[in-house]
Amino acid sequence: MSTVLRGSSWVVSFVPLLSLGFLTWPLFAVLAVRARSWPVAGAALGYLGLFVLELCTFRTHETVFDISLFLLMVGGTVHAVLVRHLWFRRVWRRPAPVEVVDADVRMVDYALVSAGGVAPESVPAEPVTAGEPVQRLLDEIDELVEESMRDGEPRVGHYYDDPTYPDCPNPYCDEPWHGLAITTHMEQMRTYGEVDVDYDYRDDDSPVLCPGSAFEGEWEQPSHEVTADWWEPEQTVTPPDPVPDPVVALRARADTLWTALARPAVLIVVASWLLAMVSMFLAPAQWRWLTVVVGVMAPMWAGWLYGREKRLFPAGYARRRLRARRSALAAVVLMVWAGWLPMRWAWEPPLDAADGYFALVIACAVACLGHAVVQIGRIRPVPGASMDDAPETDPKAHGENLVVLGFGWMLFGLPITLLLGWILGYWAYQPGAMWAAVAVNAVIVLAFFVESGAVKIMTKARDDGDLPMIVFFTIGVGALLVWSLLRIGATQFQP
Template identity: 90%
Template sequence: MGGFAVSTVLRGSSWVVSFVPLLSLGFLTWPLFTVLAVRARSWPVAGAALGYLGLFALELWTFRTHETVFDISLFLLMVAGTTHAVLVRHLWFRRVWRRPAPVEADVMAVDYAMVSAGGVAPEPVLAEPVTVEEPVQRLLDEIDELVEQSMRDGEPQVGYDYDDPTYPDCPNPYCDEPWHGLAITTRMERMRTYGEVDLDYDYRDDDSSVLCPGSAFEGEWEQPSHEVTADRWESAPALPPPDPEPDPVVALRARADTLWTAVARPAVLIVVASWLLAMVSMFLAPAQWRWLTVVVGVMAPLWAGWVYGCEKRLFPDGYARKRLRARRSALAAVVLMVWGGWLPMRWAWEPPLDPAEGYFALVIACAVACLGHAVVQIGRVRPVAGASMEEMTETDPTAHGENLVVLGFGWMLFGLPITLLFGWILGYLAYQPGAMWAAVAVNAVLVLALFIESGAVKIMTKTREDGDLPMIVFLTIGVGALLVWSLLRIGATQFQP
């Protein structure tokens, strides 16, 4: 029944995922099929993802220039993508998708009455030779069906209700538990209350007070008084206390993550500030928003100052200085981020520059900051001469590479579609609708940096799996094409004075 419930949930989830193209207005169609192609290792799905990526590029190219082509591309990405996703939805959770089987193909016949009576189950009986593509999965599905059948008439054979809402309650008026065959004792209740199981517990030797003799008990039984139950509760053997000491390796890695995240954080802040500036500039004239570039420049120094001021509270004495001296490239990366954040100020200092050059300065500033971010994140896994065992175990290479992939994928799934959709809608009301492409470009720079960092970490540490690099390369190409397209749109846009 438990496997059947999980299968039902995952089937429902596949339907929800299938409507992502429709709900995202086609923006997430090609990323959805890219992830499915890697998950299912299917070349046809990968080809479909490439086709949807081409349609997405065509949609961007024909935006406001060829409305008919744009509408057709949007329709295909939304409707055709949703229909295709529904047809291949079984590929998401193939391990729980039950295959239809002929009625006469009885894979296994098990006498559950004999098993419950303490007998030995007979050998599996094959009605006739059956050719099944996945015999192990087929066998598991058959077992799920047999368990479901055995639970239709009351208590399951294994004595647990599996959160079934129709499972009967204990008929005894003094018991609030579901139907149970064994007696419930004070010591059993105590273990459940504390959430700890006594490894030396033996039901046959349990002489504590009985709280309920069992749902099938027939006869007279007097419920113990509260005083007797309390005395037995207190006199029961103490449970072993949980280990209060945390894993030292986990503590070391958490501290290292805090340090290197703080060192690399200015790059993300510069990108976010540039994104906000680009979106705000849609409603302002260039002479009004160019002085706001100061906000981008102060992000990195402010964050570095905050980390320096909170160093003693965040880290032990000398920890940050020792780690930064061992990896001097991280210090150089911080200087690079601070310098990159001030690059857009050039447009404020030289007003004759074209507004497009100001947006290009934003993109360049984000690229420089993300270069510093990559130096920090890749440098974490680089061996350092003379490093102690503590320093060598501070970073889990596998988890670090996976975290970078997840971050890049998250920014791609949420940042880019929201920017495109939000900017597209507001473009009809904005003073500078072309500024949307600057916001898309700075977001794409961060996504590309995260994907490149994850690929470099996986290659350097040799922790990559079979489908990791193809997925990263494919997503990098797609986001890189969007970045190039955004830069071309910025250069071709005639911004208002």
């Protein structure tokens, strides 16, 4: 686990670079709360000031804007790498030294014992009080151990891919050097991955495959028929299938159903993002009819799910679950209706591109509202949805999954949209359309963060740093959403 946590600290350290500096101050704010560090809190305030300065100097003072962006991206990344140990201190923290209490330490003549003698019992050893000399000796031992283990645990032998480890000299053996003979029974245990609890090497009478690397003399290798005759009776015995856990099966089936019901919102956001990026190269009169693609996403997915219901779920399962949670069915209807909201802008003139982009953002927000109804409502206990006091949804795992999804969309969706839109803006007909793509991406990130926070609060399955982290990142993404909407309203789109 320590290796995983250390690797995660490296991933988190590159958030300023991947987010183009937008998430630098929220990252250090969360780290300040988690590590309870005032210096880190001061750094977070400094990065917040740089972020505000960057927003104020956008397209007005290019030199100040570039310096602020460089400090937030590169400087924030270097700073995050330097303080990355604060995220998981227990991984780097050395165990506290064991205090040595006063005790009698019997000195034994180890040289005499190792030579085969016996320590004299008639002459008692002088008692030594554990004080400064003993502590100094323990410190020296610790330093020697640390120095010897500085490059990691020494790994030697063929198990650690040591290139200098010799192979078995026998031409019929492909194994590394081994002293004991390899029998058919030993090879069978290795093939099956199980050790026979009643196995005794001294009683092993199975055919010998190799007498040993140090064997000298004549030995005849057993034929394939001999080993096959001994192996064949064992092959006919098939191990019994493990008994499936009914709780795991129940939760997997429920997760498939509720994920499928909430997926139309994700499809609407993805279609809106693609439409916004494509509209960078089109006039409003050309791309407004493409809003039909956004509207058909949810009905197409609902139809596909209805056609595959019998293959995915037992008979009547989906119907019973929807009757138990009627709010989920209403959320699906809401998502289908939200997809057709941009079509109203396409039908009614005048052709104002800003109104069309606002319609896309509103449609995504309404669809994500239905997504939140499904994901939050599934943790509500209903009759017949649990087994042996185990609910069909693990609230802690569900909350963590929503947090991971939110961070995934934030760390990959937003930086890719900003970077791709900035590059394509040099050749695009409507470069301001990039902010519509950023806005719809920010909407779904906020939806995941709000859902995860609600699930953690309602189920009380949270750690001390969960809610502050979600709140800070929600504020950061919310500020980006507001900035995107302001940019859409202030942009003069081409006719």
